[in-house]
Amino acid sequence: MEEAELELFRESGGMASRVREQSKRLIMVGESLLDIAETIEQMIGEEGGRPAFPVNISINDIAAHYTPEFESTASLDENDVVKIDLGIEVNGALSDTAYTVDLSGKNDVLVKAADEALENAIKTARAGTPVAEVSTRIEQTITGYGFRPIANLSGHMIKSNELHAGVEIPNVKTNEPYVLQEGDIFAIEPFATTGTGFVEDLEQVEIFSIYSPAGVRMRQSRKIVEFVVKNYRMLPFAERWVRKEFQSKLLVSAALRELLENHFIRGYPVLREAGRGLVSQAEHTVLVTADGCDVLTR
Ligand code: MN
Ligand code: MN
Numbered sequence: 001m002e003e004a005e006l007e008l009f010r011e012s013g014g015m016a017s018r019v020r021e022q023s024k025r026l027i028m029v030g031e032s033l034l035d036i037a038e039t040i041e042q043m044i045g046e047e048g049g050r051p052a053f054p055v056n057i058s059i060n061d062i063a064a065h066y067t068p069e070f071e072s073t074a075s076l077d078e079n080d081v082v083k084i085d086l087g088i089e090v091n092g093a094l095s096d097t098a099y100t101v102d103l104s105g106k107n108d109v110l111v112k113a114a115d116e117a118l119e120n121a122i123k124t125a126r127a128g129t130p131v132a133e134v135s136t137r138i139e140q141t142i143t144g145y146g147f148r149p150i151a152n153l154s155g156h157m158i159k160s161n162e163l164h165a166g167v168e169i170p171n172v173k174t175n176e177p178y179v180l181q182e183g184d185i186f187a188i189e190p191f192a193t194t195g196t197g198f199v200e201d202l203e204q205v206e207i208f209s210i211y212s213p214a215g216v217r218m219r220q221s222r223k224i225v226e227f228v229v230k231n232y233r234m235l236p237f238a239e240r241w242v243r244k245e246f247q248s249k250l251l252v253s254a255a256l257r258e259l260l261e262n263h264f265i266r267g268y269p270v271l272r273e274a275g276r277g278l279v280s281q282a283e284h285t286v287l288v289t290a291d292g293c294d295v296l297t298r
Contacts, residue, residue, distance in 0.1 A: 013285055013295075016096075020097050024101070034074075037054070047088065052089040055085070056086070059081065060279070063281070064199070065268045066206065078104060094163050095297050096163060096283060096285050113141065117142050117149070121134050121138050125188070127288055128180065131169050142171070149192060155189045155190075183288065195276060198273070201270075208260075209234065209235065209265065216262075220254070221259050224252070225265075236268065
């Protein structure tokens with residue numbers, strides 16, 4: 001990677017780090033999910049970036065891919081385990097980071113398991129480390145606390161304009177043959193759960209991304225695709241972002257359904273722990289170096 005490109009990744013990571021830390025004060029009992037998501041997305045804009053994806057607020061047994069609906073009136077409950085996952089895009093450079101807040105104070109060990117798994121993974125990662133070794137550290141740390149890592153959610157290589165760039169870092173040991181290389185950028189994201197260790201898709205979909213912006217015939221759908229491409233390009237977008245512009249719930253949901261059926265867009269269903277277990281998550285974006293890694297979102 002060129003130095004100028006790397007500099008953008010550092011910039012994106014620095015912004016994500018500041019937003020991450022500043023957003024923690026928003027995670028309080030009674031706060032509205034919609035307010036939290038919109039405030040964090042606004043903070044990202046104020047940093048000079050744009051959301052790499054809609055801010056995910058995943059609570060309790062929801063592991064990922066939930067972002068509030070346009071008309072959401074939900075707020076945080078005193079017993080919630082809250083995962084905040086955010087990413088920033090700056091001229092194609094992407095960062096991805098997440099943390100968990102345990103509002104009850106009763107699940108601090110679950111939170112610690114994911115945090116410590118991430119720290120141990122970071123300590124293990126350097127040029128020459130097999131991905132399987134990083135996965136093993138994550139799995140051992142989480143099982144050491146008596147929880148299960150989520151096996152079907154993974155960290156991922158990041159490239160410019162590509163948040164999920166092929167190689168994955170599973171949260172359990174697999175026979176993945178890839179060996180970390182100097183200059184690689186990865187998001188490492190352990191998930192710990194009291195449940196089965198697997199997530200499953202729910203019917204609900206709030207986050208989408210465009211596969212192919214060309215050739216959409218239906219008028220309303222084409223207008224939506226044009227709006228998304230103009231504002232978010234090919235990055236994932238939220239239904240609520242589209243609703244803000246187009247208002248009509250019926251028109252927007254019909255158009256999105258049509259676009260999904262014709263494979264112009266893809267959806268990211270809300271992911272729930274299969275045994276309805278509680279879930280914690282920790283995530284940083286790192287740059288692999290010869291003797292370790294730089295945590296870009298620290
Ligand atoms: Mn993430
Ligand atoms: Mn990620």
